[in-house]
Amino acid sequence: MKKLQILGTGCPKCNKLAEQTKEAAESLGIEFEIEKVTDITKIMEFGVMMTPALAVDGEVKVTGKVPSVDDIKKMIQ
Numbered sequence: 698m699k700k701l702q703i704l705g706t707g708c709p710k711c712n713k714l715a716e717q718t719k720e721a722a723e724s725l726g727i728e729f730e731i732e733k734v735t736d737i738t739k740i741m742e743f744g745v746m747m748t749p750a751l752a753v754d755g756e757v758k759v760t761g762k763v764p765s766v767d768d769i770k771k772m773i774q
Contacts, residue, residue, distance in 0.1 A: 698728040699730070699773055700730050700753070701718050701722060701729055701730065701731045701751065701752075702733075702734050702751070702752040702753075702755075703718065703731065703750075703751060704745050704750035704752060705733075705735065705740070705748035707735055708748070710749050711749040713749075714749040714763045715731060715733060717763065717764075717766050717769055718769055718773070721769035724770065725770055743757050745760050747760050748760070748761070749761075749763060751764075751769070751772065759772065
């Protein structure tokens with residue numbers, strides 16, 4: 698099971714990233730869990746300075762932007 702973490706404070710871009718990540722994971726047919734990390738201290742522990750960010754199994758894949766669904770698919774496979 699993939700652990701997909703959305704790092705951000707809940708801004709519109711963070712919510713968009715969460716929606717697109719869910720869509721990408723569902724279209725790949727993988728088992729996944731999405732966690733929204735909104736605590737600034739925890740976000741900084743990932744080394745992230747710009748949100749939103751996406752971490753897959755604890756590894757940060759993208760920061761500061763919302764990639765396309767197709768790009769997210771590549772990151773989570």
